[in-house]
Amino acid sequence: MTTRVGIRDVAKAAGVSVTTVSHALNDATSFRVKAATQQLVRDVARDLGYAPNKMASGLRNQRSQILGLVSDEITTTPFAGAMIRGAQDAAYDRGYVVMVVNSGLDSELETREINMLRQHQVDGVVYARMYHQSVQVPAELEGLPTVLLDSVTRDSSISSVTPDEVGAAETAVEAIIQAGHTRIGMLNNIDDIPATHGRREGFLNALRRHGLQHDPRQLVIGQPETAGGREAALGLLGQPDRPTALFCFSDRVAMGAYQAATALGLRIPEDVSIVGIDNLEIIADALWPGLTTVALPHYEMGSWAVHRLLDDIENPGAPAVQTQLDCPLIERGSLGPPPS
Amino acid sequence: MTTRVGIRDVAKAAGVSVTTVSHALNDATSFRVKAATQQLVRDVARDLGYAPNKMASGLRNQRSQILGLVSDEITTTPFAGAMIRGAQDAAYDRGYVVMVVNSGLDSELETREINMLRQHQVDGVVYARMYHQSVQVPAELEGLPTVLLDSVTRDSSISSVTPDEVGAAETAVEAIIQAGHTRIGMLNNIDDIPATHGRREGFLNALRRHGLQHDPRQLVIGQPETAGGREAALGLLGQPDRPTALFCFSDRVAMGAYQAATALGLRIPEDVSIVGIDNLEIIADALWPGLTTVALPHYEMGSWAVHRLLDDIENPGAPAVQTQLDCPLIERGSLGPPPS
DNA sequence: TTCCTTTTGCAAAACGTTTTGTATCTGGTG
DNA sequence: CACCAGATACAAAACGTTTTGCAAAAGGAA
Numbered sequence: 001m002t003t004r005v006g007i008r009d010v011a012k013a014a015g016v017s018v019t020t021v022s023h024a025l026n027d028a029t030s031f032r033v034k035a036a037t038q039q040l041v042r043d044v045a046r047d048l049g050y051a052p053n054k055m056a057s058g059l060r061n062q063r064s065q066i067l068g069l070v071s072d073e074i075t076t077t078p079f080a081g082a083m084i085r086g087a088q089d090a091a092y093d094r095g096y097v098v099m100v101v102n103s104g105l106d107s108e109l110e111t112r113e114i115n116m117l118r119q120h121q122v123d124g125v126v127y128a129r130m131y132h133q134s135v136q137v138p139a140e141l142e143g144l145p146t147v148l149l150d151s152v153t154r155d156s157s158i159s160s161v162t163p164d165e166v167g168a169a170e171t172a173v174e175a176i177i178q179a180g181h182t183r184i185g186m187l188n189n190i191d192d193i194p195a196t197h198g199r200r201e202g203f204l205n206a207l208r209r210h211g212l213q214h215d216p217r218q219l220v221i222g223q224p225e226t227a228g229g230r231e232a233a234l235g236l237l238g239q240p241d242r243p244t245a246l247f248c249f250s251d252r253v254a255m256g257a258y259q260a261a262t263a264l265g266l267r268i269p270e271d272v273s274i275v276g277i278d279n280l281e282i283i284a285d286a287l288w289p290g291l292t293t294v295a296l297p298h299y300e301m302g303s304w305a306v307h308r309l310l311d312d313i314e315n316p317g318a319p320a321v322q323t324q325l326d327c328p329l330i331e332r333g334s335l336g337p338p339p340s
Numbered sequence: 341m342t343t344r345v346g347i348r349d350v351a352k353a354a355g356v357s358v359t360t361v362s363h364a365l366n367d368a369t370s371f372r373v374k375a376a377t378q379q380l381v382r383d384v385a386r387d388l389g390y391a392p393n394k395m396a397s398g399l400r401n402q403r404s405q406i407l408g409l410v411s412d413e414i415t416t417t418p419f420a421g422a423m424i425r426g427a428q429d430a431a432y433d434r435g436y437v438v439m440v441v442n443s444g445l446d447s448e449l450e451t452r453e454i455n456m457l458r459q460h461q462v463d464g465v466v467y468a469r470m471y472h473q474s475v476q477v478p479a480e481l482e483g484l485p486t487v488l489l490d491s492v493t494r495d496s497s498i499s500s501v502t503p504d505e506v507g508a509a510e511t512a513v514e515a516i517i518q519a520g521h522t523r524i525g526m527l528n529n530i531d532d533i534p535a536t537h538g539r540r541e542g543f544l545n546a547l548r549r550h551g552l553q554h555d556p557r558q559l560v561i562g563q564p565e566t567a568g569g570r571e572a573a574l575g576l577l578g579q580p581d582r583p584t585a586l587f588c589f590s591d592r593v594a595m596g597a598y599q600a601a602t603a604l605g606l607r608i609p610e611d612v613s614i615v616g617i618d619n620l621e622i623i624a625d626a627l628w629p630g631l632t633t634v635a636l637p638h639y640e641m642g643s644w645a646v647h648r649l650l651d652d653i654e655n656p657g658a659p660a661v662q663t664q665l666d667c668p669l670i671e672r673g674s675l676g677p678p679p680s
Numbered sequence: 681t682t683c684c685t686t687t688t689g690c691a692a693a694a695c696g697t698t699t700t701g702t703a704t705c706t707g708g709t710g
Numbered sequence: 711c712a713c714c715a716g717a718t719a720c721a722a723a724a725c726g727t728t729t730t731g732c733a734a735a736a737g738g739a740a
Binding site for chain 3: 061
């Protein structure tokens with residue numbers, strides 16, 4: 001219940017004026033205050049536990065130092081956590097704080113939530129999706145600095161950051177090829193999203209680069225969940241000329257592939273190697289043996305988005321940029337040489 | 341770049357005074373304005389897209405309408421997403437917004453982050469953990485309305501919400517018993533945390549209630565991850581008098597039990613039934629067959645915490661309360677009758 | 681001493697609201 | 711017409727800062 005300590009209290013305690021305190025604390029307009037007094041003021045402020053009221057200073061400078069993060073769902077995967085944390089950490093490093101808001105798929109709710117953010121005078125907004133997709137930025141964001149996270153839009157005047165899907169697939173398939181495989185199958189997603197196309201392209205690129213022939217029957221599609229992966233893998237691994245390695249659209253699909261392999265009596269990686277994408281630790285670490293996979297840089301994307309947004313805010317005018325972040329290979333135990 | 345529309349603009353457009361606008365919009369101090377004018381003002385405000393500046397109003401009424409949510413890690417499991425969303429939704433329904441901040445295990449960072457929240461004048465904070473544990477509330481929260489989420493502390497003057505661990509285990513084991521099992525094993529956690537003890541207690545309660553004898557050799561402990569569950573289950577299921585059902589500390593442990601069963605050539609649920617706790621969809625849905633498990637009410641806890649916090653803020657003085665939320669059984673396919 | 685220069689203080693305005701007290705307007709009633 | 715009640719307007723203060731212009735103090739150098 002102790003009434004908050006304000007700048008006047010600090011001034012009184014330090015025996016200087018509020019003007020001096022203000023200058024001492026925000027050393028911006030320097031040289032109105034001598035180094036010694038500045039130190040004194042700071043010490044006193046610390047001792048008193050003074051914390052400037054950001055509503056007041058924000059009101060005065062028309063800067064809230066708050067960023068909005070609007071996302072769709074954040075419940076099913078841990079990806080959201082990583083992105084938010086990346087955004088958070090970056091914001092914190094630069095003296096900002098993040099207001100998170102999520103609206104599921106309800107665009108009316110989204111509108112109202114963005115409105116709330118505006119009322120709180122957020123300095124900018126990160127517009128995030130939980131998986132890489134193409135979006136239309138809501139009209140309410142008009143006039144607010146905005147950066148897209150894990151999403152892109154037609155309007156190239158908005159900066160965005162996404163995973164390098166093609167590169168991720170190339171990384172995975174290169175690793176498979178390096179291990180000696182020549183008959184490689186892919187379990188792709190049936191949905192028409194950027195990840196589907198990008199990863200397919202990367203898969204084909206890697207094969208081509210190494211002069212490996214692509215057998216279209218070994219690129220199958222299915223639902224991007226475990227059940228879909230299981231079915232697809234059962235089909236692929238049941239054939240006599242089965243592939244010796246499987247590149248899977250995601251770790252969940254890879255989990256299905258494990259189940260299929262086990263059901264068929266194939267050992268991993270002795271009889272068949274499996275590589276995924278996502279580095280969904282809760283699955284990749286839990287599979288037996290551990291799943292070799294390519295990590296999606298969620299934390300880094302969150303961080304990148306906020307840094308970009310703050311650059312935009314702090315000195316506007318830079319051209320928008322569409323960035324794709326690298327996806328590193330995480331080796332566990334599911335990739336080995338092909339059976340001889 | 342259109343300069344924000346303020347209350348004066350609304351007043352001018354509606355042809356009334358700012359006083360009237362303010363009264364019309366916050367109908368609190370009623371009857372200073374006639375219903376007709378109120379409607380007029382509201383229409384004009386909507387047409388102009390007027391959004392009250394919360395920094396200004398907050399400064400004036402010493403109320404930011406912002407809640408802080410400080411948590412530890414939010415990266416590995418999707419639980420964080422559910423809790424945050426629950427908190428979020430509840431806050432939104434009552435006109436508040438949430439600032440999320442997370443500090444890992446770095447308590448110095450936590451201190452500084454709480455400080456930031458204070459600077460932004462949050463009206464209260466939810467102090468959250470990602471798994472049920474006992475915590476010490478940091479001194480910086482002194483004087484701020486606080487509610488604990490998925491955590492408890494010695495000081496019973498702070499309200500808290502946690503899952504009903506004992507009840508969750510009872511629910512799971514009751515279901516197993518209803519299915520006809522009499523030889524039931526438990527794979528518990530080795531860590532000394534509330535969940536470990538609560539779930540053990542619930543397990544024993546259920547057995548006792550049905551007059552089933554508890555064989556201590558069938559309650560084994562291990563690391564609460566998949567590998568730990570696998571090892572523990574291999575031991576338990578390898579014996580001739582193996583249990584016909586396994587109650588697992590968590591879904592990840594249950595996944596290990598699946599692996600062990602598969603390795604031993606046991607079918608689920610024909611040869612052995614398995615029940616978990618967590619309802620970690622990404623795993624429970626992915627296992628084959630689907631995992632019957634008990635859900636931890638993360639969303640509900642987040643929502644409860646915020647509602648409690650706002651009750652505290654809006655009319656202080658109510659006694660603190662320690663709440664435990666129910667955990668419902670989620671049936672999939674891993675529980676069946678015992679082999680005959 | 682006198683004149684600078686550097687450091688500090690003081691007062692005031694501004695940010696956009698809410699809230700209060702008082703004054704004004706309107707229309708109806710006696 | 712005079713009076714009254716209800717509805718509204720107006721002006722001002724307050725919330726806690728930042729920033730400005732100007733004045734005052736403290737030194738040092740001439």
